[in-house]
Amino acid sequence: MSDIILKTMDLTKKYQNKAVVDGLNIEIKRGEIFGLLGPNGAGKSTTMNMICSIVKPTAGSIELLGKNPWKQKREVIHRIGYIPQDLAIHGKLKAWENVELFTSLYGIKGEELKRTVEESLEYVGLLEKKNEFAKNFSGGMKRRLNIACAIGHQPDLLIFDEPTVGIDPQSRNFILEKIKESNKKDTTVIYTSHYMEEVEAICTRIAIMDNGKIIACGTSKELKELVSNGEEDITLEEVFLTLTGKSLRDSIG
Numbered sequence: 001m002s003d004i005i006l007k008t009m010d011l012t013k014k015y016q017n018k019a020v021v022d023g024l025n026i027e028i029k030r031g032e033i034f035g036l037l038g039p040n041g042a043g044k045s046t047t048m049n050m051i052c053s054i055v056k057p058t059a060g061s062i063e064l065l066g067k068n069p070w071k072q073k074r075e076v077i078h079r080i081g082y083i084p085q086d087l088a089i090h091g092k093l094k095a096w097e098n099v100e101l102f103t104s105l106y107g108i109k110g111e112e113l114k115r116t117v118e119e120s121l122e123y124v125g126l127l128e129k130k131n132e133f134a135k136n137f138s139g140g141m142k143r144r145l146n147i148a149c150a151i152g153h154q155p156d157l158l159i160f161d162e163p164t165v166g167i168d169p170q171s172r173n174f175i176l177e178k179i180k181e182s183n184k185k186d187t188t189v190i191y192t193s194h195y196m197e198e199v200e201a202i203c204t205r206i207a208i209m210d211n212g213k214i215i216a217c218g219t220s221k222e223l224k225e226l227v228s229n230g231e232e233d234i235t236l237e238e239v240f241l242t243l244t245g246k247s248l249r250d251s252i253g
């Protein structure tokens with residue numbers, strides 16, 4: 001199998017004739033934790049939604065696991081796990097029912113489904129809470145349940161869209177550790193965030209996105225070298241500020 005998990009070619013999305021994703025070219029290899037870093041409105045979620053066949057591109061193309069996800073959706077959809085920015089869980093369902101609902105969509109049934117649901121809940125540290133209603137969960141627990149719903153079918157590629165927004169540091173660290181753990185088990189990861197520290201801590205490569213465009217892409221060291229003029233100790237925040245004239249700290253979410 002090819003080593004390229006995802007390739008976008010001039011990927012573009014326009015709303016009311018304005019390009020919110022503007023000619024994106026990215027290539028992600030098997031085994032990477034690829035970070036997409038950008039402020040509010042940069043076009044990160046729109047990009048992820050196009051990759052997951054939720055939002056239709058206006059122009060350009062996507063090659064996902066060697067296929068066109070828009071033409072061969074059935075062949076790729078069960079190989080990716082998407083953790084959306086807006087929680088996709090149902091408050092009136094118990095934790096295990098949420099995970100079962102999503103996992104069963106991938107055709108997993110019977111005993112295997114039961115086992116998978118338990119394993120997914122255990123993975124995110126919620127097995128003991130499996131009989132509680134999702135609406136009673138804290139923000140961090142909801143985020144973790146959101147992840148459990150997307151991993152049961154053992155995808156090759158996990159796409160996280162701002163999975164740590166609005167949660168306590170402990171849950172945040174837990175999620176980051178779990179992402180690294182999944183990656184060690186040969187899962188490729190795309191990680192979207194406006195938190196520089198997180199992206200820098202876990203990502204093997206980072207693309208900086210602003211106004212629908214990738215402004216720079218590389219390892220954290222390469223990005224720093226782009227603007228450092230030989231200085232040491234430059235931060236990713238300073239790189240972002242130099243390249244875009246904006247501060248990522250102004251982003252909310």
Ligand SMILES: Nc1ncnc2c1ncn2[C@@H]1O[C@H](COP(=O)(O)OP(=O)(O)OP(=O)(O)O)[C@@H](O)[C@H]1O
Pocket residue numbers: 015020038039040041042043044045046047085194251253
């Ligand atoms: N359905 C839509 N109709 C019109 N405009 C949209 C739509 N979806 C997104 N946009 C616009 O596209 C731009 C990019 O939005 P997107 O949600 O992709 O940004 P983002 O980088 O994920 O931001 P955030 O960090 O706030 O999640 C924004 O200006 C947004 O208002």
Ligand SMILES: [Mg+2]
Pocket residue numbers: 044045046085161162
């Ligand atoms: Mg977003």
